[in-house]
Amino acid sequence: MSGSTSKTRRKAFSRPYRVGRSRTGLGGFATRLIKKNELIDRYRGQMITTEEADKRDNRYMFEVNSKWTIDGSNRRNLARYFNHSCRPNAESDVKGHKVIIVAKRNIQPGEEITYDYGKDYFDIFLKPIGCKCDKCLEKRAKERAEKRAAAKAGKTAGKSASKTKASKAKTTRSKTAAAEARAAAADKKQVVKRGKTAASKAAASKAAKSKTKAKTAKTKTTKAKATTARSKVKQAAAGKSVSRKTKAVSRAKTSRKKT
Numbered sequence: 001m002s003g004s005t006s007k008t009r010r011k012a013f014s015r016p017y018r019v020g021r022s023r024t025g026l027g028g029f030a031t032r033l034i035k036k037n038e039l040i041d042r043y044r045g046q047m048i049t050t051e052e053a054d055k056r057d058n059r060y061m062f063e064v065n066s067k068w069t070i071d072g073s074n075r076r077n078l079a080r081y082f083n084h085s086c087r088p089n090a091e092s093d094v095k096g097h098k099v100i101i102v103a104k105r106n107i108q109p110g111e112e113i114t115y116d117y118g119k120d121y122f123d124i125f126l127k128p129i130g131c132k133c134d135k136c137l138e139k140r141a142k143e144r145a146e147k148r149a150a151a152k153a154g155k156t157a158g159k160s161a162s163k164t165k166a167s168k169a170k171t172t173r174s175k176t177a178a179a180e181a182r183a184a185a186a187d188k189k190q191v192v193k194r195g196k197t198a199a200s201k202a203a204a205s206k207a208a209k210s211k212t213k214a215k216t217a218k219t220k221t222t223k224a225k226a227t228t229a230r231s232k233v234k235q236a237a238a239g240k241s242v243s244r245k246t247k248a249v250s251r252a253k254t255s256r257k258k259t
């Protein structure tokens with residue numbers, strides 16, 4: 001980090017972003033030019049042991065190292081609103097026991113601030129529902145265009161009708177599958193942490209693979225409300241998912257509701 005940044009930090013730190021509507025809910029948006037390597041904010045929260053983190057149930061766990069995790073679910077932790085991107089303009093950095101979000105490049109006013117949540121989070125939460133970051137949306141648009149081009153080529157060969165129908169049916173199916181996967185992920189929301197060194201990946205990915213139930217709890221508020229019910233479902237699905245204690249869950253729930 002540059003000297004000017006630490007000077008800025010010694011003075012009152014003012015956030016260079018605001019929380020606002022994003023493609024996937026809420027996000028953080030630059031309110032001025034943020035220079036490359038500039039500190040954007042700290043990821044704040046209660047420092048808890050990995051053991052405790054495994055008992056809590058929320059998506060705002062940031063793994064600091066194999067022993068410690070920050071529970072960033074409190075709404076005062078505005079850094080929790082930064083969304084994931086596979087082509088991020090910021091990155092998380094662990095400094096001792098602090099987690100900071102730093103600009104990877106110059107970020108223009110109005111631009112959404114994003115960072116990479118790490119492979120574990122991506123595989124468990126985003127892959128099943130389809131990541132909605134710019135990079136992945138572009139990739140999928142390109143794939144669709146290629147499919148259309150291929151279908152067009154097939155049309156001239158006289159196979160148009162059946163091919164178009166088939167590809168339409170496929171789209172519908174994959175949409176349903178995505179909705180189910182999303183619901184299942186929400187349903188089986190296990191402790192998967194942001195950050196690059198997740199420890200409980202084996203158990204977590206195992207649990208994610210065994211998703212079956214389709215529920216419609218999608219929004220963050222609904223998720224919080226449904227937590228207790230879900231943990232019951234989880235217990236019923238014994239062995240398949242990471243075990244979790246209802247008590248710990250409701251504690252986490254209370255702490256999330258404080259603000």
Ligand SMILES: [Zn+2]
Nearest residue numbers: 086131133136
């Ligand atoms: Zn992506």
